[in-house]
Amino acid sequence: MKELKNWLFPGIALVVFGSLLAALLLEMESVSLEMMMGVLAYSLAMTVMFISIRPKLVEPSHGLPSLYAVHGALAIVLTLSAIIHQLMYFDDFQGLAEFSLTSWAGFFGVLGFTVATLTGMFGLSSTFISKSRRLLRLKNQVFNREINLWLHRLAVIGSLGAYLHLLSFGFLRSNTLFISLASLYALIGIGGYFVYKLSLLKLPRYEITAIKRPTPTLFSLEFTPKNGQLMTYEPGQYVFVRLKNSSLPAESHPFSISSAPNDGANKLEVMIKKSGDFTNRLDELRVGDVATLEGPYGHFLDKDTKHSQVAMVLLAGGIGATPILSILRQQMKEASNRPIDLVWALAYKEDLMLLDELEAMKVKNPNFNYHFIFSDEEVAGYPFGFVTGEYLATIGLEEAYSQSRFFICGPPPMMNAVKGVLAKNGVVDERIYIEEFGF
Ligand SMILES: Cc1cc2nc3c(=O)[nH]c(=O)nc-3n(C[C@H](O)[C@H](O)[C@H](O)COP(=O)(O)OP(=O)(O)OC[C@H]3O[C@@H](n4cnc5c(N)ncnc54)[C@H](O)[C@@H]3O)c2cc1C
Missing domain, CATH: 1.20.120 (Four Helix Bundle (Hemerythrin (Met), subunit A))
Structure with a gap:
């Protein structure tokens, strides 16, 4: 098909x-x-x-x-x-x-x-x-x-x-x-x-109503619709953001939505990592700047997984966590008790974030667990290295290979390595969902 x-x-x-x-x-x-x-x-x-x-x-x-x-x-x-x-x-x-x-x-x-x-x-x-x-x-x-x-x-x-x-x-x-x-x-x-x-x-305009810096290299932007109508989106989808009255160029860039849809607040969040010409200038953004959001696009989370209780393993690499956070936040909003494991691969200690939110999720859903691993710096209390088959075994995910659905988003080398591990352990393609941050 x-x-x-x-x-x-x-x-x-x-x-x-x-x-x-x-x-x-x-x-x-x-x-x-x-x-x-x-x-x-x-x-x-x-x-x-x-x-x-x-x-x-x-x-x-x-x-x-x-x-x-x-x-x-x-x-x-x-x-x-x-x-x-x-x-x-x-x-x-x-x-x-x-x-x-x-x-x-x-x-x-x-x-x-x-x-x-x-x-x-x-x-x-x-x-x-x-x-x-x-x-x-x-x-x-x-x-x-x-x-x-x-x-x-x-x-x-x-x-x-x-x-x-x-x-x-x-x-x-x-x-x-x-x-x-x-x-x-x-x-x-x-x-x-x-x-x-x-x-x-004619795209609807959104105002940046909050700018946060969860880590030194990340920006979390909150967008509120100027006409009061928030777009309808699914967890894991992305939008093309084009700034309108900012000192930054008015070019459109795709960013995943990291907030959960319909979470009651009339706003959505994107998280952006400084990585090139455009994103390195995000310091110039100001609350009150206006942008158009085109979309939503993408189909990371399928309807069947969204509405069923099947176990999920969410594998994020760095900023690749954004669509995964949206999925996770939506699951928590629905008070689902399904088994969910978040594996979040980071480079440095300074990349660590959202610990309080993840802890609160554990309280809400006792079948949820999260695991951080660092690749470029030894961080006390966390494992060091890449997401390998051995690492997944140490956090007890070996059993997940037979039934869970795997959602992967991160840098291409990390995604390829993880896909290799899953294939080696008999996870069929139908249970692997990939979101790429490039066209
Ligand atoms: C579906 C999707 C979702 C994404 N979600 C996020 C996210 O949640 N957070 C985040 O930080 N990044 C995300 N990205 C990546 C983000 O779009 C790029 O990092 C950003 O556009 C880079 O722009 P730059 O000028 O700063 O970097 P550059 O160094 O100019 O570009 C780096 C690379 O990013 C890609 N890129 C650059 N501009 C665009 C563009 N306008 N459209 C498409 N690709 C482009 C190109 O492959 C380029 O080689 C996503 C990308 C895609 C395709």
């Missing part, structure tokens, strides 16, 4: 491609390979544009990380087909020199897609760049996220260029079915993108 859903958008792109090809063949005897590559690039471009608007209808079943992965894969195929199409018709830039709309629009199409795909691959996604520390450093020094985002938006110019390129051909304009279909797809892809961008202007 998981694999099947990944084929939804490639399937849509194929339908778009097939319909445009059929429309061409109704009026032509054959379609050349060159033309086919162009039609394929166009079909993919409109599909990729549509995915970029984080369609609310499919996000619940896909999740944004998987939507972005499909978006990226299709964009690579799109760019390759556009380049092949351009090379097959290459005329030594004659058309550009003579100001032909066909050449100029096509050229901007290919250029826009190429730049957007490269920035997506190496600037916005962590898939390729994170493999090389040198590239990562270069990226952070030269191309910060805002520059990458602006370059990535050249995909819109690319898509408009591709549509104009089609319109510039008389024989395509006179093929009513083809041009109607191509225009409809442009309306959904490019039009959808602009409607989405406009909808961001």
Whole structure:
């Protein structure tokens, strides 16, 4: 089922491609390979544009990380087909020199897609760049996220260029079915993108009503809706926060909600760790600053686990505890007595926090327990090291392998190591839930 859903958008792109090809063949005897590559690039471009608007209808079943992965894969195929199409018709830039709309629009199409795909691959996604520390450093020094985002938006110019390129051909304009279909797809892809961008202007505004510093590297922000209406969210979900009247840049960043939904207070909390260009400037935030919150997104906690009494093991690494805290707080709010173990891996003593709250949870639910482990500093009273199979055995979690559901969120090396331990001990994928802090 998981694999099947990944084929939804490639399937849509194929339908778009097939319909445009059929429309061409109704009026032509054959379609050349060159033309086919162009039609394929166009079909993919409109599909990729549509995915970029984080369609609310499919996000619940896909999740944004998987939507972005499909978006990226299709964009690579799109760019390759556009380049092949351009090379097959290459005329030594004659058309550009003579100001032909066909050449100029096509050229901007290919250029826009190429730049957007490269920035997506190496600037916005962590898939390729994170493999090389040198590239990562270069990226952070030269191309910060805002520059990458602006370059990535050249995909819109690319898509408009591709549509104009089609319109510039008389024989395509006179093929009513083809041009109607191509225009409809442009309306959904490019039009959808602009409607989405406009909808961001109407997002409800939230005021920062409290800023706390639970540890030297963390900020806990409390957001209260300015119009009185708090968004409905599930434990473990995240929002895109965009500051509006602050000295910080108005770029949108995803942060998990750490408070429990509907806890009676008309506010929600996010906890943020200083980690880069944007988050290192959070000291400049002030109570009273205003932000929009887009979302909620994500499906860390499934309905079945939420409503059942099945045992849960929550494995957090550092700031990865935020969605886990939301789940935990919601369980406590419901006065559930289900067995829950929180394993929270931290680096330094100064990272330790929320002890009073966790102690109070133990009193509320005698079947709840928490375990801290430190990896970079020996801390009196706590174990030292990483979350390994041996460590989980020492805290009595060996029995959990047979029945419990495991929720993991933390740095990728920690998540991979823990997934390895679980797999080795026979925990099936269906009982492992992963939340990643990267796309
Ligand atoms: C679903 C999700 C939930 C998250 N929840 C939390 C949380 O609760 N608390 C927390 O501290 N952090 C969370 N993060 C991570 C947080 O979004 C990044 O640490 C933050 O955006 C980094 O921005 P920066 O400019 O300070 O750092 P940079 O050094 O510029 O970025 C570090 C890395 O963060 C990622 N990143 C940066 N900006 C964005 C962005 N606008 N959108 C997506 N990814 C970006 C990139 O992979 C980048 O390589 C979450 C991320 C995701 C995807």
